[in-house]
Structures are given as C-alpha cells and as structure tokens.
Amino acid sequence: MTSSRFRNILNTAKESPGDAVTFLTITTIVVVTLLDMFDVLSLGQEFLSAAAIVVLSAFLVTLLASKKAAVEQKGALQNVVTDLGAIKQDIEIRGTGAHVIEIPREEIGRRLDELLNSANSWHFRGGLGGWQRSTALPALASVMNQDISYVMHILNPANEDLCHRYANYRASAGQRTGTTDPQSVRDELLALLYAAAWYQQRTRVKPDISFLSNYSPLRYDLSNAGLIVTVPDMQERAIYAPAGGWYCTSVRDELEQAGKALPAVVLPSGDDMFPRNWRDVRAQHVMDALEAVRVRPSRISDQPSLPLLADWAESQNLDFEKIAQLPFKGRSN
Template sequence: MIRLLAWLRGNIDGVVALVLAMVVGVLAVLDLIDVDQVNAVVLLVLGLLATTLLRDRQLSAQAVRDASAVQLLYGPDIGHAHTLARRDTEVWIFKGGTGTYIRAVTLRACVENARREQRPLRMQLEILDPANEPLCKTYAQFRTSLSPETGRSDEAWTTERTRRESYATVLAACWFRQRFTFLTIEVGLSSVMTTFRWDLSSSCVIVTQDNPNTPALMFERDKPYYRDLNRELVASFKQTRRVQLSRCEELPLGNEPTVDEVRGLFDALGLGLPASFTDRDVADITRRALQPRNPY
C-alpha cells in the first residue's frame, strides 16, 4: 500500500489524465455528454499530458547533468587533468599523505605559472604530522601493503621515510615562500591518515589514490559537489596543527640550504627535528624538498 501511494503521488498528473479520458470515453459512448463537453475534456487531458512530458524531460536532463558531474580519469589522463588544473589557478588546496607529488610537480609548477603571469597564488597543504610517529608508522604500513614487493629502483616506505617526506614538504613551503612574494602558503599537520589525495584548483577538484589501478575522480567547478568538497577541505584544515610559516622570514634559506640552516628553521617553526636525525638525515630532507623525484 505504501509503495502504491508513493507511486500515485509521483504520477498524479498522468493518473488524473487517464481517469478523465476513461470517464469521458464512457460518458460519450452512453451519450450522456455533448460534443462541446468532450472537446473541453480532451483539451484538459492534453494539457495534463503535456505537463507530464515536460516534467519528465526536465528530470531526464537533470539526471544527465548529475551523471556528468563526476568524471573518471585513467592513466595519463590523470596527469593531463592536473596540468590543466595548474595552468591558470590562483588557489590550490591539497589534503593527503606527505605531499610527495606536491613538492615534485604541483608547488613548483603553480609558482612558475603565477610568477610568469604576475598574479598572486594561495596554497593550502594538509599533510601528516611528522612528529606523530605512530601515525607515520601506520601510513608506512598502508603504503607498503599496496606494493609489498619493492623493486631495486623503488624506495621502501618506512616510518622514517614518511617523517622525512613530511618534513621536506614543510621545508619546500618555506623555501618557495621566501622566493615568491605573492605566494601565500599554509601548512597544516594532520593527526589522521587518509587513503585519498585531494587537489582543489580554481577549476576543479581531483581525487586520487595511491593505487595506480584505481581511477581518479574529477569534479568541475560549475558542476555539483565542487563547493561541497571545498567546504570539506576547509573544515578539515581547521582541525590541523598549523605550522607558523611566517617565522621562516627571520631565517633566510640559501638556494641550497645548509644543515644548520635547516635545523634552525625547524626549531624556529616549533618542529624541532628528532635528536636521532643525523646531518645525513637532514641533508636527505633537503634533497627531498628541493630536488624531489616525481613518484609517477
């Protein structure tokens, strides 16, 4: 009964038209109404049918728009979509693991595009907190589970590597901030791991995963969900531990920062490097920050 009532409520105009047609048809056969009355009812039925058709057409068009709101991207299309998203954007919001691809490609490319066009650029990066060792261990285990057999050319994911990658992203943010006046960049350290990477530009949101066999999702700005995902990223960033990047202005970094410069920077930021980190470890962080390898 509930299903029947729901069906009647959704198709009331068609039901009314059908009932009117049947009633008028019976009355006309019995010669109980004249021709003028029949014509009037026919016009009414046609009007109801036209209304039904217009409503169905509108619903169909809406369904098509909703279906095209999300695009699936595979293989090279993912990189191409990122390239187009970086081209004219004035904002880039990232949420993910350690920001490896951000350092290797996105940050540098966005700064170069903005400098060439002499326009401001705002970036917001949410990465794993390198001071949270259990969290970094969990992330390393997750990454290892995706590709348990590491080849000779691939570097294994460990707790220490995860921490260095996050530290490198902070260092890269400071380095670029000092070299491009119109770059406004924020870094938030998250205490929660995510298995997705979110990249939001002025034109779209691209959601990827670390599994290369999984397609990426793209939501364009003028389609549904872009605003919702933007709101989600802003809300998530507000829950992070904010890095006070403004303090880096007091400690200029060289084109190739020294170990002492890097240590002093992290101390000033309130992110003092672990005592177990040797000078070689610090140099490795610098290499990952300024000479990153594109993981894809």
C-alpha cells in the same frame, strides 16, 4: 517518480484509438531511456532530447486523428509535455550538471591539469605530496601577477607512530618501493616542507601548512575551479566535483575549519637557506631550513611554538643528502 511519469505517457497513448505505431514508438524510447539511466547503454543528451521530440510528434499525430473532444486532446497533450520535460530534467541532473561525478583513472591527470591551469588558490590534504612537489607547486609558482594561497594538511614527519602506520598502509595497498618504510615517509614529508618554504621565499605562493594527527586513504586537491579526490592506488578511479556545487563547497569549508585547530607550521625565511635556482639546493640548505621550522599547537592557542626536528626526526637521525634530492624531484623546469 520518473517511472510514474513514463506510466502516465503510456496510459495516455493506449487510450487513443489507431495509435499502434505511436505506442510502439513511445515504448521503444522509454526502454532505451531506462537503459541509459541504469548505465546499460550510454546515450548523449542530444539523442535523448531528439527522442522526446519524436514521442511528442508521434503522439500529436495520434491526437489529431482521435475522435476525442478537443478539450481532452489538449489536456492529454499538456500532460505528455509536462512528463517529458520532467524526464529530460531528471536526465540532465545525472549529466554534466551533477555536483559529484566519478571519473576513470585515465582522466585524472587531465582533470588535475585543468584545475591547475585556472587556479588562483590551492588546497591539498593527503599523504606524501609527491605530485605537489613535482607538478602542483611549480605550476602555481608560474603565476606572477598575484599571490597564490596554498593551504596544505599533511602528516607530521616528527610523529614516528604516524609515519609507521602510514608506511604500513602504503605497503598493504601495494605502493611502490621507497615509500613503504617509515623513514622514507618521514623524509618525503620533510622534503615537502622544504619545497613549500622555498616557493614561499622565491615565488608568490603563500603556504599555510597544518599537521594531521592521522592519515586517510583519500587525497584532496582543491582549487577555485573544482575538487579532485583520489587514493594512492593509481589504478583506482577518482571523484570530481566542480566549483559551486554542494560537495566542493562543503569540502572547502571542512578544510578551512579543520585547519584552525590543527598544529600550524611556521616556515623560515632567508636567502641563505633558499638558493634562487632550485637546482642549486644542497643538503646544508635543507638542514638549515628544517632546523628553523617551528610548530604551533594550533592557530587558536597561545602556547609557544616548538622546533619541528625532535625525537626520531632530530637532525642527527636524518640523512640530509638524501632529503635534499627530494624537494624538486620530478620537476622539469
């Protein structure tokens, strides 16, 4: 459609006498604009708007010098204005107003910080939640004047097969040592659960946690300001979608609807399990809290809840000294 608009402009210019300069000007602007649209060149919106004005001005001069009837001149000018306006709108749709844009890895951290700084709610669906423990939860916990809804969909640490498969995936994706064996995957997930329970007890963060039955390479971080989609490979780019757009709205709805049927985690409460200062957390606190965690089959099921720690995640199989080092790993204050 855009190419047909360009052809309309060119045909109109060629029909006007004595317009060699104008025709060359139009052709140059068209070529440069096409190069920008196909990412051969990178031009700003201001340049493209200025180019449109140049085209209009040049063509207007040609029309004034033409011997065509006034009615034909007016009609031709109106067509040019219409086509250029449509082209400008097409360019804007591909710019800052887009509902989904791809961002380089260098921008991921800044974009996530922007989402956190304005967040009054948070959704996370992903793997081990290391960034949730080190950065997201501490930042959300700093909000003092309102409750912060924190919805999290993570792998079930008591699902041995799932932890094995996710560990194998991380190993094949070239992840760092320490999170590529199933026991470490299990322990980091258990640490994430303790961290969520601690923030529930000591801050205004209100966790709502569900267990996934399968893993995905995609990780979703969603706030009221927008969405970031990443993968475990730190060298890869990410997807950013601002709030209010179709994609961000649809992902939010997907997470909310999916959570209704997923197994739901019931976190414990009690001062004895959650020291006021996170630096005072010890293995006994973590063990007591995790042994008190229950899992409901789903939020819409009447079946009774069951203990989280079972099978290969039984207390006797866990190193709570190791797990106790993980809930606040990377937190600076």
